[in-house]
Amino acid sequence: MTNRCLAIGFGAAGLMAIFGLAPSRAHADEKESQSSYFQKMDTNGDGKISLDEWQSAHKEIFQKMDTNGDGKVTTEEMQSSSEKMQEKGMKPGKNMPSPSERMKMMDTNNDGSISQDEFMAGSKTRFDDLDTNHDGYVSKSEMKAGDQKMMQGEGSSSGSTSSGSQKQ
Numbered sequence: 001m002t003n004r005c006l007a008i009g010f011g012a013a014g015l016m017a018i019f020g021l022a023p024s025r026a027h028a029d030e031k032e033s034q035s036s037y038f039q040k041m042d043t044n045g046d047g048k049i050s051l052d053e054w055q056s057a058h059k060e061i062f063q064k065m066d067t068n069g070d071g072k073v074t075t076e077e078m079q080s081s082s083e084k085m086q087e088k089g090m091k092p093g094k095n096m097p098s099p100s101e102r103m104k105m106m107d108t109n110n111d112g113s114i115s116q117d118e119f120m121a122g123s124k125t126r127f128d129d130l131d132t133n134h135d136g137y138v139s140k141s142e143m144k145a146g147d148q149k150m151m152q153g154e155g156s157s158s159g160s161t162s163s164g165s166q167k168q
Contacts, residue, residue: 038140048137051127058123062116072113075103 041057065073078099130146
């Protein structure tokens with residue numbers, strides 16, 4: 001997994017972690033929050049998240065970040081999203097890069113913004129990284145394990161590091 005996916009970082013906590021944020025609530029509230037986000041993504045209610053469900057949720061995230069609707073997310077839009085999440089009681093996750101650092105990681109064509117294609121490519125890679133048993137679905141336990149690793153700033157088996165370096 002590239003550091004782009006660490007920056008995008010999806011999963012239950014990852015819906016917030018896209019902004020480099022983690023719940024600042026007590027552990028029990030975090031479990032409830034994770035369950036709520038999982039249920040939101042599991043649109044067919046089968047207890048697991050398919051790639052289609054995953055990408056649908058992340059298209060919505062991209063659209064919310066793209067406040068001017070021009071089809072790309074700028075550093076300013078990412079910073080604004082981070083600030084809004086902090087105002088809602090979220091705090092930066094351990095070792096999460098700043099909005100400008102996340103921009104650099106996700107902007108694979110170096111045009112100064114993140115296109116929906118760049119964003120969704122990172123989303124797909126994150127899904128694949130979370131799907132540790134390679135059955136084409138992300139279970140609650142896979143999501144929880146992946147979120148814990150990401151929030152602790154740990155690298156993944158596919159190349160992500162807490163320092164934000166990227167394997168090429």
